[in-house]
Amino acid sequence: MGRNNISKKFFSTVKSCSIHIRKYSLLLCLAILIVLAIPLFSDSYVEASPAAVQTGKAQTPQTQNWFLYKITEAQKKLNKEITNNIRAVKKEPKPAVFFGLLGIAFVYGALHAVGPGHGKMVITGWVISQSRKFREIMMVSVLASFFHAFSSVTIVLATYHIMGKFVPGATEKLNQWLQLAAGIMLAVIGIHILWDFIRRRKNTNAETAVTLAAEAQRPKSTHPFWIAFSIGIVPCPLAAVILVFCLANKMLWQGIVIVSVFAAGMGASIFGIALSVWLLKSKAEFALIQGKNRVLEGLSLLGGLFFIALGLLIVLPYLSGGL
């Protein structure tokens, strides 16, 4: 009874927060545009390879813009701060010092996730193409971050147990396999969404399109767990480095707590972005006067194609170049 009351209170608090957030949705929309537009103004990192540019007239490879440059600078400072604080905790294991370290870890995780990667495109594509509830968005964001961080923890601890030390060469090979698995998973999710779309189209005729409630027709094919898992299966190298550094300082449980808080920071950033997309989509759905169902179905189709394309983008280089 007590637990039910607590969870009811938690969700009603979250719901009332979302109502307040809706009031500021325009600002959130602008924030999404900035974050998602960043890669548009950065050349692909692959193009920066000297082998690619040394064959003739060279163009200076641009790999970042102002935002990414500042994010990198800030991460460098946080990296130094977290190192100093880990040493401080080792020297002086006081709660105040430890909680200070956790605060820095949270901020570092949040900032780290704002940079490229961490499944923001995947979550955005999923939110746009599917009709999901607020708590499902939250669940995916948090789960994805924890899977991402704790897949690293699992690999590091297993490596230590088997080999007695951290071996980056071996773990990087494993990471490549996991990245391949993530790509395959994304492609399968895309095929599932596409299949669902085709099945719905077959089952819909002129009558049902008019009479059935829009809610029942909304695309909702992929369970949130698989989205979170496809993102999180690829380990976070930074979480691994933090944990290994703590292990080197004989701070096992502290390392696990720090990585957990770091993951919470990443989750907060990813959730913020996913929530913004979700709110914006809600507004746009409301804004559509005619053909709403058709648009939603169209987004579902695009979502399926997007996931297939993203999965292939990850998988194909491995197929051509090998692991």
Add this chain to the structure above:
Amino acid sequence: MLLKRNFFGSLFFLLVLIGGLSKPVFAHPHTFVDAGAQFVFSDGMLSEVRIDWVFDEMTTGALLGLAAMEGDRSVDVAELNGMWGQALPAPDQLKDFVYIETSGNFIGIPAPSNVRLYLQNGQLRYMASFYVGQPVNAAKIWFLDASNYIAFTLNGNNISCLGGGFTIGTEQYIEKVFLNS
């Protein structure tokens, strides 16, 4: 009301369009290097580039474990077998991180020689020499990881030029050394 609805609808589809047009960017820095270097000019030629990279303490600690805490010493290349990878490039991969541009073209970087590693104040120091041997009046030199796993920051206190002059600046958000003979 209609205008507000259309505005949000348009904004939403603009978002989808931007998201769809965004190029994939897969990596972000996990290792931070303070990059120093010495450039040697001789008879109007850039004869040698000597790099002096200092890795962050967390990466050093993760790579060398307790050994990183045991005081300053030199590190044998063999000691790092199994450690080479994205966080710590192997000696034969170092040239992929060095860019030398002159008159709009890149100079080919040879394999490094005289590779040495040290532990100093809990940080790994990676030094190597590249014998370039190219006639150069002016050049831009920078260090870059194409995968963005390593983020390089130029350490102005550890950059020098023998037989020429230099300045440090930023071009397209990448820190570069601008050399002249």
